[in-house]
Amino acid sequence: MRFDVITLFPEQFRILSREGVVARALSRGIAELRLWNPRDFAPGPHRRVDDRPYGGGPGMVMLFEPLAAAIAAARAASPKSQVAYLSPQGTRLDQDAINDIAAKPGWILLAGRYEGIDERLLERCIDQEWSIGDYVLSGGELPAMVVMDAAIRLLPGALGHERSAYEDSHMSGLLDCPHFSRPEEIDGLRVPKVLLSGDHGAIARWRRQQALGRTWLKRPDLLAKMTLDQATTLDQATTLDQEAR
Numbered sequence: 001m002r003f004d005v006i007t008l009f010p011e012q013f014r015i016l017s018r019e020g021v022v023a024r025a026l027s028r029g030i031a032e033l034r035l036w037n038p039r040d041f042a043p044g045p046h047r048r049v050d051d052r053p054y055g056g057g058p059g060m061v062m063l064f065e066p067l068a069a070a071i072a073a074a075r076a077a078s079p080k081s082q083v084a085y086l087s088p089q090g091t092r093l094d095q096d097a098i099n100d101i102a103a104k105p106g107w108i109l110l111a112g113r114y115e116g117i118d119e120r121l122l123e124r125c126i127d128q129e130w131s132i133g134d135y136v137l138s139g140g141e142l143p144a145m146v147v148m149d150a151a152i153r154l155l156p157g158a159l160g161h162e163r164s165a166y167e168d169s170h171m172s173g174l175l176d177c178p179h180f181s182r183p184e185e186i187d188g189l190r191v192p193k194v195l196l197s198g199d200h201g202a203i204a205r206w207r208r209q210q211a212l213g214r215t216w217l218k219r220p221d222l223l224a225k226m227t228l229d230q231a232t233t234l235d236q237a238t239t240l241d242q243e244a245r
C-alpha cells in the first residue's frame with residue numbers, strides 16, 4: 001500500500017520510519033511512503049504557499065497553485081491513488097472507514113496548515129475529506145499519521161503472524177475486554193480465576209461478555225450501531241454461557 005503525503009513539514013514524518021509497526025511495514029515494503037512539499041511547486045523567487053484570505057479575517061490560506069501542482073505530481077507517481085484532505089470539516093473516521101481505506105492500493109494525503117486551503121482545491125483536486133475527530137490541530141500532519149498507522153497495521157504481515165488486527169475489539173464493534181499479566185495478585189487485586197483456568201472456551205466467553213458489558217456501560221452508542229447479525233452472534237454466545245453455568 002502506498003501513501004503519498006503532501007505537507008509543508010516532511011520532517012515530521014520521520015517518526016514513522018523510526019520504530020514500531022509502521023516502520024517495520026515500511027522497511028519490509030508492506031507499505032510505502034513518499035513525501036511532497038508544496039513549497040517545491042511554488043513559483044517565483046518567494047515560493048509562496050499561503051496568502052491572506054479574501055474577505056479579510058485572521059490567519060492565512062494555503063494557495064491553490066502549489067497544492068494543485070503537488071497533487072498532480074503525486075497523482076502522476078501514484079495513478080491508482082485517490083486524494084484525501086485531512087480537516088475538521090471532513091467525514092469522521094471510524095474503524096469501518098479505516099478498513100475501507102486499508103483495502104485500497106494507495107492514498108495521496110493532503111495535510112493542511114494555517115486556516116485551511118483554497119476551497120477550489122476541494123472542487124477540482126480532492127476526492128475525499130476526512131476528520132480524525134471534532135477538534136482542531138495546528139496541522140493535518142498528525143491526522144495523516146493517525147490514518148496511516150490505523151490502516152497499515154491492518155495490512156497482512158504488518159502485525160506479524162502471532163496476532164491479527166481483526167481480533168481487535170473495535171473490529172468486532174465492541175470495546176476491548178480487560179487484560180491482565182504477572183503477578184497474579186497486586187495489592188490485594190487478583191486476576192479473574194477464569195483466566196487462570198486453561199478453559200479456552202470459558203475464557204473466550206468471559207472476554208466476550210466483558211467486552212459486551214463494558215460497551216453497554218461506556219459506549220452504548222456502539223451497541224446501537226451494531227448490525228443485526230453481530231447482535232445475533234452475541235446473543236448466541238451469551239445463551240451458550242448461560243447454558244454452561
Ligand SMILES: NC(=O)c1ccc(NCc2cccc(O)c2)nc1
Binds near residue numbers: 087112117137143
Ligand atoms: N480533526 C482533524 O482531522 C483535523 C485535521 C486538520 C487539522 N488542522 C489543519 C486544518 C486543516 C483545515 C482546516 C483547519 O481549520 C485546520 N486539525 C484537525
